[in-house]
Amino acid sequence: MIKRFFIENFCSIKDRIDLSFEASKIDDDTFYNNVFPYKDTNIQKVVSFYGMNASGKTTIIRAFAALRELIIPTPALPYFPFEFDEETKHKPISIGIEFSQTNKNDAPTYRYFVSYNKDFILKEKFEKLVSQKPTLLYERGFDEDGSITQITVNISKLEVHVSGITATDKVYDGNNVMTVVLTNAVFDNKFIIFLKLYKIS
Numbered sequence: 001m002i003k004r005f006f007i008e009n010f011c012s013i014k015d016r017i018d019l020s021f022e023a024s025k026i027d028d029d030t031f032y033n034n035v036f037p038y039k040d041t042n043i044q045k046v047v048s049f050y051g052m053n054a055s056g057k058t059t060i061i062r063a064f065a066a067l068r069e070l071i072i073p074t075p076a077l078p079y080f081p082f083e084f085d086e087e088t089k090h091k092p093i094s095i096g097i098e099f100s101q102t103n104k105n106d107a108p109t110y111r112y113f114v115s116y117n118k119d120f121i122l123k124e125k126f127e128k129l130v131s132q133k134p135t136l137l138y139e140r141g142f143d144e145d146g147s148i149t150q151i152t153v154n155i156s157k158l159e160v161h162v163s164g165i166t167a168t169d170k171v172y173d174g175n176n177v178m179t180v181v182l183t184n185a186v187f188d189n190k191f192i193i194f195l196k197l198y199k200i201s
Helices: 029-034 057-071
Strands: 002-008 017-020 035-038 041-044 093-100 109-116 121-129 135-142 148-154 158-165 169-172 177-181 187-197
Antiparallel strands (some): 002 093, 093 109, 109 121, 121 135, 135 148, 158 187, 169 177
């Protein structure tokens, strides 16, 4: 169940836009069949976009497809930045989504964010939204050349398997969070990071 979706520097969208799937106040009971009740809000089951030609409706649909391609790897990254500006046409694209697995009141909300250029993913972050301060489940940082510089995972929620590294710095803060700093690491040709999410809640 999608709660929010945001896009920046993608196709015809230059500045960040946020799309909320939360319904406005419902006064007529006949509309309750069109929403998922969730905590103190109602999430729309169906969302429609309307507007003039070339106003960006298709771009939003393409952004959803791009996010899917990033999660389910494809041969090339879906890099289509806003090209009517000399600065933005070389900048990263950012896409994010907030979602819940069900509409049960005790079901947590999660937020996934990714930023990438034409060659590499530059930043990736996955959080659990349970209070004013999100709980970090997983984060990766990258250099401009695509080299991974840091991985932070909540090790109470994830199994982490890292191979192909002959030197790393590992920091454990005693609070179920592990950071692996890879800046000075030496990798072989079979460098692999495997993350298995075994307890998402």
